[in-house]
Amino acid sequence: MAGLAGVGAAPPGAPGPGPAVRPLGEVVPVPASVRPSGAPYTITARTRIHVDHGAPEVRRIGAYLASLLRPATGYALPVTDDGGKGGIRLRLSHREKALGPEGYRLRSGRLGVTITARAPAGLFHGVQTLRQQLPAAVERDSRQAGPWTVAGGTITDVPRYGYRGAMLDVSRHFFTVAQVKRWIDQLALYKINKLHLHLSDDQGWRIAIDSWPRLAAYGGSTQVGGGPGGHYTKAQYREIVSYAASRHLEVVPEIDMPGHTNAALASYAELNCDGVAPPLYTGTAVGFSSLCVDKPVTYDFVEDVIRELAALTPGRYLHIGGDEAHSTSHADYVAFMDRVQPVVAKYGKTVVGWHQLTGADPAKGALAQYWGLDRTGDAEKAKVAAAARNGTGLILSPADRLYLDMKYSEKTEPGLSWAGYVEVRRSYDWDPAAYLPGVPASAVAGVEAPLWTETVSTGAHIDRMAFPRLLSAAELGWSPAASHGWEAYRERLAAQGPRLAALGIDFHRSPQVPWRTE
Numbered sequence: 001m002a003g004l005a006g007v008g009a010a011p012p013g014a015p016g017p018g019p020a021v022r023p024l025g026e027v028v029p030v031p032a033s034v035r036p037s038g039a040p041y042t043i044t045a046r047t048r049i050h051v052d053h054g055a056p057e058v059r060r061i062g063a064y065l066a067s068l069l070r071p072a073t074g075y076a077l078p079v080t081d082d083g084g085k086g087g088i089r090l091r092l093s094h095r096e097k098a099l100g101p102e103g104y105r106l107r108s109g110r111l112g113v114t115i116t117a118r119a120p121a122g123l124f125h126g127v128q129t130l131r132q133q134l135p136a137a138v139e140r141d142s143r144q145a146g147p148w149t150v151a152g153g154t155i156t157d158v159p160r161y162g163y164r165g166a167m168l169d170v171s172r173h174f175f176t177v178a179q180v181k182r183w184i185d186q187l188a189l190y191k192i193n194k195l196h197l198h199l200s201d202d203q204g205w206r207i208a209i210d211s212w213p214r215l216a217a218y219g220g221s222t223q224v225g226g227g228p229g230g231h232y233t234k235a236q237y238r239e240i241v242s243y244a245a246s247r248h249l250e251v252v253p254e255i256d257m258p259g260h261t262n263a264a265l266a267s268y269a270e271l272n273c274d275g276v277a278p279p280l281y282t283g284t285a286v287g288f289s290s291l292c293v294d295k296p297v298t299y300d301f302v303e304d305v306i307r308e309l310a311a312l313t314p315g316r317y318l319h320i321g322g323d324e325a326h327s328t329s330h331a332d333y334v335a336f337m338d339r340v341q342p343v344v345a346k347y348g349k350t351v352v353g354w355h356q357l358t359g360a361d362p363a364k365g366a367l368a369q370y371w372g373l374d375r376t377g378d379a380e381k382a383k384v385a386a387a388a389r390n391g392t393g394l395i396l397s398p399a400d401r402l403y404l405d406m407k408y409s410e411k412t413e414p415g416l417s418w419a420g421y422v423e424v425r426r427s428y429d430w431d432p433a434a435y436l437p438g439v440p441a442s443a444v445a446g447v448e449a450p451l452w453t454e455t456v457s458t459g460a461h462i463d464r465m466a467f468p469r470l471l472s473a474a475e476l477g478w479s480p481a482a483s484h485g486w487e488a489y490r491e492r493l494a495a496q497g498p499r500l501a502a503l504g505i506d507f508h509r510s511p512q513v514p515w516r517t518e
Helices: 056-073 120-133 175-187 234-246 260-269 295-310 330-346 355-359 378-389 424-428 458-468 469-478 486-502
Strands: 033-036 041-043 050-053 087-092 103-107 110-116 148-149 153-157 163-169 194-198 250-254 317-319 352-355 367-370 393-396 444-451
Touching: 050 056, 056 087, 056 120, 103 120, 110 120, 120 153, 120 175, 163 175, 163 469, 175 194, 175 234, 175 444, 175 458, 194 444, 234 250, 234 295, 295 317, 295 330, 330 352, 330 469, 352 355, 355 367, 355 378, 367 378, 378 393, 424 469, 424 486, 444 458, 444 469, 458 469, 469 486
Parallel strands: 050 087, 087 110, 163 194, 163 444, 194 250, 250 317, 317 352, 352 367, 367 393, 393 444
Antiparallel strands: 033 153, 041 148, 103 110, 103 153
């Protein structure tokens, strides 16, 4: 298969796509194989979107594509299963085993564009590639001039990793359902497939639990700085989960424990070892809170929360936190994790925990999320590597590479800088498979870009901190290692600037990127 070297270059003797046509494969994340050839296809008022007969999920993806394209093109773009020729065709083929559960093939020529996949997620990802091949103005919500042309050729694309995540911390500052949906749409454009929601912390508890109602009603009543906070009802959480599923993202809910639990401790005095509830907390310090490991009621609480949350969450994973439990002794931490991990399995979920989980005994099949730094001590890295060699999968989220809440530079706002400054090149220029010494490449499940919100309180803050660094995580997670190269990436990233602007995303204009206008 052709790699990155083939992106945007027509084969010898073939007609070029013309200056108005985006070179095939000039997208983020870069596809695994790009073979430009032949004439381009232009979407017109006569274009129809053809879907497989009797395949409701394919029709839904076709309707989604039409809803994306109609405002800017002004075209009707009917979705049909009449078997007609030409136009845009979405098709599933179970014989395309090499494409796996998320891969796709996009063929573009004079008569139309066909996206083929083995599974619906692959079709959806192919739609995102088609979307990015069109001019950035297609993202606008009013009619634009066009033309709407896709370069000719074939893209064959499969992801490097099955776990490509982004986290939103809704505990430090609360974000509404509408804000989370906007985040989901942004993630989907770049083929992110996991939405990690950090639902509890010292500053706020954000999900209704029927058996412990004060968790949300009282524990969710504030946030960093003392604002009003908020929480999701079960219906609202289901709405988020359903919306994410419609964009082929799996929600990974997190209840952080045994530390980061002040909101719960403030809500129920019996969860404290001394039986006294602390006040609600609106600061940003960490490591001072802990569930009472010796009390039986602690495990009643944990089981009730996990049972109710698992019932709301159709995805495979449930994140139990486990980081910065400085107020819990090592022995208590190990005992706690030994009690809690089987509860997650009891309710049909796979454990995810921050990498401190490897200091205990990770359950079989568990994933540990590494958030250390390049400068993290060798002993801690060795512990993670040993767990990886023993079967624990790793999600890589190094704080000085992928934490989206880190400042870009001393002058940027908002953000923190405890992990250092993280400009765009630093977020991109590393290899997940080779990042941790002693970790088998096969142990790396994928990458995740967390957005902590101690200083992030608005949608505009999310835009500025996540973009463009989220795209680094997307490409590291999707594209083959051989395609990674800063110079080529910065050019493709520059071409995303007009698209982000058309979407209303006020991104950080990094001086490391030669941003384009369109």
